[in-house]
Amino acid sequence: MLKPEEMIIGRRNFMKATAAIPAVAAYAYSASQAKPLEVAIIGTGNEGRVLLGAASPASIQVRAMCDLRPDHRILGEHVIKQKWEFSSERVYKDVDKMLADGGFEAVLIATPLHTHAPLTLKCLEAGKHVLCEKTMAYTVDECDRMIAAAEKSGLILAIGHQRHANPLYQTAKGWMKQGTDGIFGEVHHIRSLWHRNNDWRNMPMWDSEVLAEKWAESDNAKKKANLLFDLPKIQEGISPKEFEAMPSSEKIALWFKLMQMKDPDFDYAAHGYETPDQMANWRLYSKFSHGLMSELGSHQIDVCNWMWESAPETVAAGGGLFHWKDERDVFDHAFAIFRYPGDKVMTFSSITTNDFDGYYDQIMGTKGTVYITGETQAMLFKTGVEKTTEVDVEKGKKGEANLTSHGSMGGKAKGSGLDEVDPYAPYGEELTMFAEAVRKNDPSLVGCDGHAAKKAAIAVFATNEAIRSNSIQPCEAAKFLAMKNA
Ligand SMILES: NC(=O)c1ccc[n+]([C@@H]2O[C@H](COP(=O)([O-])OP(=O)(O)OC[C@H]3O[C@@H](n4cnc5c(N)ncnc54)[C@H](O)[C@@H]3O)[C@@H](O)[C@H]2O)c1
Known part of the structure; x- marks a missing residue:
């Protein structure tokens, strides 16, 4: 030490x-002065929102977003609207629908590891350049298929190792x-x-003012800007104190019930997760x-x-x-x-x-x-x-x-x-490098x-x-x- x-x-x-x-100055978006890259994002959980928060509008314009989780859709849309002109009509639950509607050139993928390859392949097939988060894929075979699909189509594929x-x-x-x-x-x-x-563990953002604004039932909850006040009501008879003492996975199950009440279409089981905790804490499950x-x-x-x-x-x-x-x-x-x-x-x-x-x-x-x-x-x-x-x-x-x-x-x-690098700046630079690679049609310009x-x-x-x-x-x-x- x-x-x-x-x-x-x-x-x-x-x-x-x-x-x-x-x-080693900040990476210049030289291709640029050209127009920013128009992107959609799939997955606006923790990392997706980091990417959105770090992206520079000079090189990236967000045109659409998609997430399975109702809470992450609200949070993702909120971050996007802080920075870009964006219509709520471009918020999707379904990737196929988003790709069919189009209106963007590239897709940022920030979803769990096991979905990287299927989603990347789908986007490449739809003619979109892709920046997919790390680790590249769940198997070597999937990595190979991602590389082959990008090379065959002439599209840019970058992976989010932002160092x-x-x-x-x-x-x-x-x-x-x-x-x-x-x-x-x-x-x-x-x-x-x-x-x-x-x-x-990843716990839901139930203390988010943005979510409370949309979902809180009571004035009290609104005042406190905290959905924790609503959660105990989801399971009859449970007090806030008892809720506090529950194991994390049970708290998450209550949160998922609340989400299903807000959006009856939300069905985590349809996407291969056996429990709410598996979806929220996918990185804990092999x-x-x-x-x-x-x-x-x-x-x-x-x-x-x-x-x-x-x-x-x-x-x-x-x-x-x-x-x-x-x-x-x-x-x-x-x-x-x-x-x-x-x-x-x-x-x-x-x-x-x-x-x-x-x-x-x-x-x-x-x-x-x-x-x-x-x-x-x-x-x-x-x-x-x-x-x-x-x-x-x-x-x-x-x-x-x-x-x-x-x-x-x-x-x-x-x-x-x-002296001190802003921890989020490299994510923004990584996106700018991706935009540059697309604009110059040069895969060697991506970070990774x-x-x-x-x-x-x-x-x-x-x-x-x-x-x-x-x-x-x-x-x-x-x-x-x-x-x-x-
Ligand atoms: N580069 C980094 O430093 C860094 C840091 C953290 C996470 N990550 C990576 O980012 C990715 C996401 O991690 P996270 O922590 O944000 O997870 P998260 O659980 O917070 O977010 C993932 C989101 O993807 C959504 N999703 C899953 N499947 C989907 C589908 N088929 N269609 C639409 N949305 C879907 C989920 O609903 C969820 O909102 C992972 O690959 C992780 O390894 C990278």
């Missing part, structure tokens, strides 16, 4: 070194390209982790997700693949479902060692019972280490950690280093261009293409298999072609 003053040194080093290389659009990672990539004479020297090791200390490795690890494996311009050959892994004894069946702890060609090793861990170090990537070379944390801050340490107290720190009230809003990552060094994303996906599948079988697994496509279950 670094001291705050060491972090400041590291951040200052990073910024100084950045100044010595060509600027490719993050200036901190772009800077590190620039230094990797300098080779052994550069800042890093020889890089034999990348260390990544993503640690949390929570149940990793039928829909590959758990920690697909939801978190794929991003960091993709970074290593990008930095080293290769993919892991083998993975040794351990882990399991150690702590969260609820309905879930995906691992809650995953530890992996990836062996790359040319004497390189990445280590990765993702746990849900301790968040001590948050999440980061450390690229560790013989001459320097880059430490990128939370996708927002980067430090550079030459030949290991430089320990010094000679730093220029903004003083906090009590004279201690003034920590930034991101908490654990040190005080503010002065005069920086990359299907081929790169497929490599990360294969490593995800191999890691889960290594955990399950307590063995070393080859990261080979053939083995995971038609895999049915994580």
